[in-house]
Amino acid sequence: MKHFLRVVTQFFVFLYCKCLWRGLKFVIRKVTGRCELQRICHNNKPGARRTLKIESSLRYSKNELCQSALSAHPDRVEKTIDDIMTLKKVNPDTNPQLGISLQASLFQIVGYRSLVSEVEKLRREPYDCENPDHEEMLMKLWKTLRPDSPLTGRISKQWCEIGFQGNDPKTDFRGMGLLGLHNLLKMSKAEWEQKNFDKAIGYSFAIVGINITDLAYSLLVSGALKTHLYNVAPEMPSLSHFQQTFCYLMQEFHRFWIEEDPCDIMEFNRVRSKFHRRVLRQLKNPDMALCPHFAASDLHLVNL
Ligand SMILES: *[C@@H]1O[C@H](CO)[C@@H](O)[C@H](O)[C@H]1NC(C)=O
Numbered sequence: 001m002k003h004f005l006r007v008v009t010q011f012f013v014f015l016y017c018k019c020l021w022r023g024l025k026f027v028i029r030k031v032t033g034r035c036e037l038q039r040i041c042h043n044n045k046p047g048a049r050r051t052l053k054i055e056s057s058l059r060y061s062k063n064e065l066c067q068s069a070l071s072a073h074p075d076r077v078e079k080t081i082d083d084i085m086t087l088k089k090v091n092p093d094t095n096p097q098l099g100i101s102l103q104a105s106l107f108q109i110v111g112y113r114s115l116v117s118e119v120e121k122l123r124r125e126p127y128d129c130e131n132p133d134h135e136e137m138l139m140k141l142w143k144t145l146r147p148d149s150p151l152t153g154r155i156s157k158q159w160c161e162i163g164f165q166g167n168d169p170k171t172d173f174r175g176m177g178l179l180g181l182h183n184l185l186k187m188s189k190a191e192w193e194q195k196n197f198d199k200a201i202g203y204s205f206a207i208v209g210i211n212i213t214d215l216a217y218s219l220l221v222s223g224a225l226k227t228h229l230y231n232v233a234p235e236m237p238s239l240s241h242f243q244q245t246f247c248y249l250m251q252e253f254h255r256f257w258i259e260e261d262p263c264d265i266m267e268f269n270r271v272r273s274k275f276h277r278r279v280l281r282q283l284k285n286p287d288m289a290l291c292p293h294f295a296a297s298d299l300h301l302v303n304l
Contacts, residue, residue, distance in 0.1 A: 035088045041101040048230035049286040051105040063087065070109060074236065077106050104234065111236025112229060118239055119179060119220060127173040127181060129154075137181055138169060144188040145205075163204025172210060179217065180210040186243045187250055208268075212253055215276060216246045224283045231289040248291040249279070 025036060034042065036057050044050035058066045065083055072080045081103045085092055092099050128134050135154075142151050145162045152158060155168050164172050173180045187209055219225045220242065228245065229237040256275050262268075282288050 035090070037084070037088065037102060038090065038095075038098050041098055041105075046101065046104060046234065047287070048227040050101070051108045051230040052226060052286060054102065054105045055109050069106060071113065072106070072110055074107070074110050074114065077103060077110060081106060107236050108230050108233065111233070111238070112226060115229075115237050115239065115242060116220060119217060119242060122179040122182060123177050123217060125178045127170045127177060129170055134178070134181070137185055141181070141185050141188055144185070159206075160204075163206035163208065165204075165207060169206065172207060176210050176213045176217070180213045183213045183216075183243060183246045184209045187247050190247050208253070209250060211268075211272070212250050213246060215253075215272070215279075216242065216249055219279065219283070224280055227283050227286050227288050228290045231287070232291065245290060252279075252290075 037054065040050060040053045040057060044053060055070065058069050061067055065080075065087055069080045069084060081099055082092075084102065085099055090098055127138075139151070142159075142162070146158075149158070157167050159167055159169050166172075184206060216225075225245065229241055232244075233241050253272075253275055256278070257271055260267075260271050260274070262271055279290070282290065
């Protein structure tokens with residue numbers, strides 16, 4: 001009985017707080033003449049700070065239209081914004097800024113969602129040696145990394161030189177599928193790679209690249225990369241943003257590895273988790289862009 005009463009009391013306290021909160025929002029709206037979305041757009045510069053707040057405001061909105069905006073198809077973003085403006089009784093002629101700002105944020109939100117599914121699709125596609133496109137990418141990877149030494153055969157011990165585990169790379173892509181290959185290829189074209197990765201470092205380029213792909217993937221899927229991507233992609237985060245992020249993580253991991261100065265590859269686990277924690281900490285800051293040179297402030301972003 002006592003327990004029952006406690007539950008009932010808690011329930012009413014909860015209802016009371018909820019009403020109070022709604023009431024407070026109502027009063028603020030009356031006093032300032034703005035709804036929550038307007039206040040967010042007004043008080044926050046474009047980028048993660050604003051988009052994350054808009055995302056959570058829409059998610060916890062009691063209105064279905066607002067909630068479903070989060071999963072709108074990119075083609076329907078404009079229409080959705082019009083509907084929200086009508087719902088919130090904001091006149092687009094007297095207040096054009098709100099629609100523009102909301103639209104930019106909603107594009108980022110739905111863009112992130114579709115990036116997650118695009119990346120997931122690549123990850124689920126296994127490397128297939130019967131597929132000429134896959135084989136061609138693999139050959140390109142070799143040629144980019146070892147332009148002066150031709151491969152003696154498709155199955156060859158030479159693959160170990162660039163950090164695969166055996167004489168056929170196909171087995172090493174397990175888990176990350178084509179996503180790993182795409183990332184390695186992107187990375188192999190980054191200028192700094194060739195001089196940085198060599199056997200002396202104590203770990204192998206390909207295997208570590210596939211593993212850091214895993215790290216980037218889990219940051220993306222968990223939503224941790226939102227701060228970064230909302231700050232660097234003013235329109236829609238795309239696969240190339242994800243790959244830039246991967247290249248950055250590879251560089252940083254490399255630097256971190258040298259700083260940590262591990263005895264050998266047996267310490268990979270430890271160094272990797274420490275690195276992972278560090279990146280997560282950095283991403284907690286809503287002003288964070290992992291690669292500062294891609295930061296939103298550097299792009300020609302007008303203050304929407
Ligand atoms: C990467 O390394 C971590 C730690 O060693 C491991 O748990 C994870 O499964 C690896 N991922 C891939 C794709 O190899």
